[in-house]
Amino acid sequence: MQSAMFLTVHHDCGPMDKSAGTGPKSEEKREKMKRTLLKDWKTRLSYFLQNSSSPGKPKTGKKSKPQTFIKPSPEEAQLWAEAFDELLASKYGLAAFRAFLKSEFCEENIEFWLACEDFKKTKSPQKLSSKARKIYTDFIEKEAPKEVRRKKKCPCFRIC
Structure with missing residues (x-):
């Protein structure tokens, strides 16, 4: 089963973005959306990390190099769950994310x-x-x- 991961990018497009949706309710809504997004990323990353350690069936008829899997420390992986920038700053995180994107074409x-x-x-x-x-x-x-x-x-x- 293929999973889908969407990269969301927030970009300040101009004054209309700043004026729209101000106030306490809007802030609460943004915080709730941010928490939901972070939970979603945590789930997707943990799913990917769990499934990336099983190499699957090797292709028959072709010689291939044995796959080596690099595992980060639990503390480092926890940082990835908290901040996407941490994932991209880590060589292991970047490799894992690149492998995931490759699997999603x-x-x-x-x-x-x-x-x-x-x-x-x-x-x-x-x-x-x-x-x-x-x-x-x-x-x-x-x-x-x-x-x-x-x-x-x-x-x-x-x-x-």
Whole structure:
């Protein structure tokens, strides 16, 4: 049975977002949604970590390298359940998340995110230009080799 994981990204699009939904009830609703989202992530990550330790049936007729599974400490895995940034900052967490995305046939999403993070850290204008071009040709351009899915009408996502 395949499980589904959705990555939610909060982005401040402008003044309308800030003015809409203010007040104590709105804050309570946001906190409740945040707790629900965190519980959902914990469940999905624990499910993935439990199921990633069983290699499954090897394919017949092909020689393959034996799979090695890297297990993080329980404390490190607990941090992942509390903050998605902790998962992405950990080499084990990133490897686990990448394996999960690969199993869901959407590994390009984490590759795109990593490329964008690298782009944000770049200082040289020459390198910025070449990295931007590479991100565009690899992930955004129509029929790109690792094309990421995006909403056409999203006001927060603009290509210049």
